[in-house]
Amino acid sequence: METITIVLNGKEISGRSGMTVLELAREAGVKIPTLCHSPHVAPFGACRVCLVEDEARHVLVASCVTPIAPGMTIRTDSPFVLETRRTVVELLLSSHPEACVLCDKGNACALRALAAELGIGGIDMDRIRRYSEIETANAFIERDLTKCIMCGLCVRACQEIQVIGAIDFAGRGFNARPATPFDMPLDKAACEYCGTCVTLCPVGALSEKTRQYRGTGLEQTPTVCSFCGSGCSIMLQTRGNRVMSVEPNEENSVNGASLCVRGHYGHDYIHNPERLTVPLIKENGSFKEASWDTALDLIAQRLMDIREQSGPDSIAVFGSFRCTNEENYLIQKFARAAVGTNNVSSSARMSTSPNIVGLTKAFGYPGATGTIADIEKSGVILCLGANPHESHPLIAQKIKRAARFHGAKLLLADPRQSRMTPFAHLWLRPAPGTDIALVNAMLRVIMDENLYDKDFVRERVDGLDKLLECARRYPPAYASKVTGVPVEQIVEAARVFAGADAACIIYGSGITQYPNATNSVLAIANLALATGNLGRPGAGVYPLVKENNGQGACDMGVLPDYLPGYRKVSDPEARADLEKLWGVAPPAGEGLTGVEIISQAAAGGIRAIMNVGANPVAVFADSTTMKKALESLDFFVALDIFPTPTTDLAHVVLPVACFAEKDGTFTSAERRIQRVRKAVDPPGQSRPEWQALSDLCRRMGLPADYKSPADIMAEIARAAPIYAGVSYARLERQTLHWPCESADHAGSPVLYEHGFPHRDRAQFMKVEYLVPDEETDMNFPFSLITRSHLYHFGSGARTMHSKQLKEMFPECFLEIGAEDAEGLAVADGQRVKIVSRAGSMELPARITPGLPRSVVFVPVSMSAAEVNSLFSTQLDVVTRTPNRKMCAVQIERM
Ligand code: SF4
Ligand code: SF4
Ligand code: SF4
Ligand code: FES
Incomplete structure (x- = not known):
């Protein structure tokens, strides 16, 4: 890149060609005011307050849109500049209401601050009013366009950052304004x-x-969003001991200036009065308040008694994505070293285990192979079994930006129409559960037409014979019959994917929560390997780990078969390393998975469960059996922030801190380790889980003298080689992507750039499509699919305690296509009964365009327990994780 030198306020300064005067000035520490500029959107040049003087040419230029050029002699503060800037600001104020004292923006208003800086009090100009009615009809945003200065930042934010396009400019001249189509209110427009x-x-x-506090002067605490696995950085704005609002943290973050509705407005659950605040012990069927010491003594004594009577494997421990890495590490250490069992699992395992097994087998590491930012560098994006718009809005944003602004082709495989569909180059609509047939048929076309990356395959992948064999069995005509996708679309998808310089595959729980989940992951890995799409930005495989710390919970070894850092429990060297560190060896045999723990609880083999932060009644399939199993336990402990259907069944409930009330780290879906910071105190007597777990370890004879989560991370670095170079000192300055194997290792944003961990080779695997057990028939003629919802998350325990999110979507619903609704004589809004082979529930119907015939949809997070009770316990054949994505149902009119 060419270096260009200009004179800036009398000094020679060099910059790179293409930089604007504003960028160079900011890099040199010279302040130029702006109103319409943001580094997150394209320059606009609307407000003119950034004017500077080019003395060489005797002209004023808007510094935000003027590139540096040789020979420039720029003055940012000449009398000419200052006088003109004053006039510009006065003109803006002339059509702005004189209501600063009453305005919510207060001292955060950039116009007011600039006026003060320029010494502008009253203005000596005729005022031209621009009246507009204040819009407050929605739950989240107030619009008072009387105050608008036409900077265009909102329009660019909506179109360029979020790629939603709910607003644009309307009108001309003085009547121009940012508006929705036909000036509809936001709640009627596409606004999200x-x-x-x-x-x-x-x-x-x-x-x-x-906004709960309408003044300025709030404390700011940088931390991480507590909902999805995108890992957005947020700034908690607090006053006293209260979170007043949440803003994106733009520094060193994956999300820049953006958040989604959950991250921006859903964190008010923190102060919901229904929070648990005191330890509870059940006596004669009802809870009585207790002290922490009494509760912890009771837990330790009961667990030691049961271990003494029935052995350590009669006890199981659940961890949670809601807990930090440090807490999840202690959860598995408590299970393995204090109790002595590998019966440790979490709900995160239910959607991530197929990734752990599949991606490790194929490539070597169980995680996304690239960064979220690099999705924008992909030429082709294949998105399968996911609706990132609802589950991972930040990742959806990157996909949409790639398609809209960088020419990427989106191959969208989703039976249901969604907000992603308009961005698709090809919208494939495979029947639910048929993704392996689709991917294998794409591979068949790629191999038949010699479109595979021969050099990559020869140099870096073993098992070509396995790939050829499974491709051979999936001619597109056969796959078309299985999937319902036309042959020509399968062929085109294969050619487009194989023809890209860099293509990536993004998949979600529609892949990982099916009975053939691990094989689906392996099919996806085969496609990436055959086309050489690994090891460089824009290429790769992205499992959409659902939850904020689902990746971290698994990294920490909250798994029955893996120790911290994905070392197998059967590996004697790994166990010996932990014995040196803990003073106790972890057991050698694999523990029970979550589903097996529950069935063993029902059968009497598991007598006690310690549940740290999970809500198994709501998230496991077949919640009726789950409830019975938990009720039959001799001892059940639950640590949580809210009362849930799970805590109701516990013998002891411990109130714990939410993410805003403790320090720690989360690891996002892109393997990015980020600091979580305490902003407010936990309510009442609640405590962070790491403190409760340390206390319990000590009571059960295991030393656990951690003074802070930083001490725990220091131990994690010794226990998990992929975290060996991670420390709080480093995380204060930066985020790190694992593997980060030493203190001077920079982390690994992109995996496999220089080869694969196992003998430098990846593996093709033979994978077959299996007809799902849950087929539709005369009695159950509809395929019910479940996915995430933009306004709710997880089991809904937190988002249903967010006032605004609940106001927006208070109740779950069933989506049904118009023809199916007509066939059943069901009207929009009418309640229906959904009956499956396992259970039933009642919901209002919503007649929705874009659903194929005989497919209905229910979002999972608003009534998770009821929705999951429709599913029988069908397990992935490899990892024993339950199907929660598709079942056959009947719809009955009520
Ligand atoms: S409403 Fe939009 S155009 Fe008006 S001042 Fe705000 S960001 Fe700028
Ligand atoms: S979607 Fe709505 S809230 Fe988001 S940027 Fe667009 S107009 Fe604003
Ligand atoms: S995209 Fe995910 S991490 Fe980001 S703000 Fe939304 S819920 Fe939070
Ligand atoms: S900041 Fe440059 S014109 Fe507005």
Whole structure:
């Protein structure tokens, strides 16, 4: 890149060609005010307050849109500049209401701050009012366009960052304004309340509707969003001991200036009065308040008694994605070293185990192979079994940006129409559960047409014979019959995918929560390997790990078969290393999975469960059996932030801290380890889980003298080789992607750049499509599919305690296509009974366009326990994780 030198305020300064004057000035520490500029969107040049003087040419230029050029002699503070800037600001104020004292933006208003800086008090100009009605009809955002200065940041935020396009400019001249189509209110437009426009609006025209403190001077604590696995950095804005609002943390973050509606407005659950605040012990069927010491003594004594009577494997421990890495590490250490069992699992395992087994077998590491940011570098994106728009809005944003602004082709495999569909180059609609047939048929076309990456395969992959054999069995005509996808679409998808310089595959729980989940992951890995799409930015495989710390919980070894850092429990060297560290060797035999723990609890083989933060009644399939199993336990302990259907069944409940009330780390779906920081105190007597677990370890004779989560991370670095170079000192300055194997290792944003960990070779695997057990028939003629929902998350325990999210979507619903609804004589909004082979539930029906015939849809997070009770316990053939994505149902009119 060419270096260009200019004179800036009398000094020679060099920059790179293409930089603007504003960028160079900021890099040199010279301040130029701006109103319409943001580094997150394209320059616009609307407000003109960034004017500077080019003395060489005797002209004023807008520094935000003017590239540096040889010979420039720029003055940012000449009398000419300052006088013109004053006039520009006065003109803006002339059509702005004189209501600063009453405005919610307060001292955060950039216009007001600039006016003060330029010494502008009153203005000596005729005022031209621009009246607009204040819009407050939705749950999240207030719009008062009377205050709008036409900077265009909201429009660019919506179109360029979020790629939603709910607003654009309307009108001309003085009547121009940012508006929805036909000036509809936001709740009638395509707005999704991400709040990015509010974040960027420099004045009080857009504001958060329920901001709890309308002044300035809030404390800021950088931390990480507590919902999906995208790992957005957020800034908790607090006053006293209360989180007043949440904003994106733009520094060193994956999300820049953006958040989704959950991250921006859903964290009010933190202060919900229904939080658990005191330890509870059940006596004669009802809970009585207790002290922490009494509760912890009771737990330790009961667990030691049961271990004494029935052995350590009569006890099981559940961890949670809601807990930090440090807490999950202690959860598995408590199970393995204090209790002496490998019966340790979490709900994160239910969707990530197929990734752990599949990706490790094929490539070597159980995680996404690239970064979220690099998705924008992909030429082709194949998205399978996922609706990232609802589950991982940040990742959806990157896919949409790649398609809209960088020419990427999106191959979208989803039976259901969604907000991703308009971005698709090809919308494939495979029947639920048939993804392996689709991928294998794509491989058949790629191999038949010699489109595979021969050099990559020869140099870096073993098992070509296995690939050829499984491709041979999937001619597109056969796959078309299985999947319902036309042959020509399968062929085109294969050619487009194989023809890309860099293609990636993004898949979600529609792949990993099916009975043939691990084989589906292996099929995806085969496709990436055959086309050489690994080891460089834009290429790769991205499992959408659902939850904020689902990846971290598994990294820490909250798994029955893996120790921290994915070392097998059967590996004697790994166990010996932990024995040196813990003073106790972990047991050698694999423990029980979550589903097996529950069936053993029902059968009497498991007598006690310690449940740290999970909500198994809501998230496991067949919640009725789950409830019975938990009720039959001799001893059940639950640590949580809210009362849930699971805590109701416990003998002891411990109230714990939420993410905003403790220190720690989360690891996101891109293997990025980030600091979680305490912003407020936990309510009442609640405590962080790491403290409760340390206390319990000590009571059961295992030393656990951690003074802070930093001490625990120091131990994790010794226990898990992929975290060996991670420390709080480093995480204060940066985020790190594992594997990070030493203190001077920079981390690994992109995996396999220089080869694969096992003998430098990856593996093709033979995988077959299996007809799902849950087929439709005369009695159960509809395929019910479940996925995430943008406004709710997980089991809904937190988002249903968020006032605004609940106001927006208070109740679960069934989506049904118009023809199916007509066939059943079901009207929009009418309640229906959904009956499966395992259970039933009642919901209002929503007649929805874009669903294939005989496919109905229910979002899972609003009534998770009831929805999951429709599923029988069908397990992935390899990892024994349950199917929760598709079952056959009947719909009955009520
Ligand atoms: S809240 Fe988000 S979707 Fe709605 S207008 Fe603003 S940027 Fe667009
Ligand atoms: S509403 Fe705010 S962000 Fe949008 S154009 Fe007006 S001042 Fe700018
Ligand atoms: S995309 Fe995910 S991590 Fe980001 S704000 Fe939304 S819920 Fe939070
Ligand atoms: S900041 Fe440059 S024109 Fe607005």
